[in-house]
Amino acid sequence: MNKDEYKNNNNIMLTAIKKQLDQMSEMMEKMKIADYVELMQSPYRLLWLNFIGGVARGFGIAVGFTILGAIILYILQKLVVLNLPVIGSIIADIVKIVNQKLY
16 A cells, blocks of 8 residues: 555545534534433432422322312212112212311
C-alpha cells in the first residue's frame, strides 16, 4: 500500500468515525442524557421530584377510587330497586351499612 492509498483510507475512516460520532451525539440529545446526568448530580431535586410525583399518584388513586366506589354504590342502589329476591336483600344490607358509615 503506497502513501496516497494510506492517506485516502485514513480519510475515509475518519469521515466514517465523524459521521458515527455525529449520529451518537444526536441520539444523546434526543434522549436528554445531559438533563438526566444533571438530575443525578442533584439528589435533593431528585427526591423533591419523586415526592411530588408520589403525592400526585396518591391523589389520583384516591379520587379514582372515590369515583369508582360512587358508581358501584349507584349501581347497587338501582339493583335494590329492581327487587331481586336473593341479591336484593344482600345489596340492601350493604347499602344500609355504607349509608350508616357516611352519616
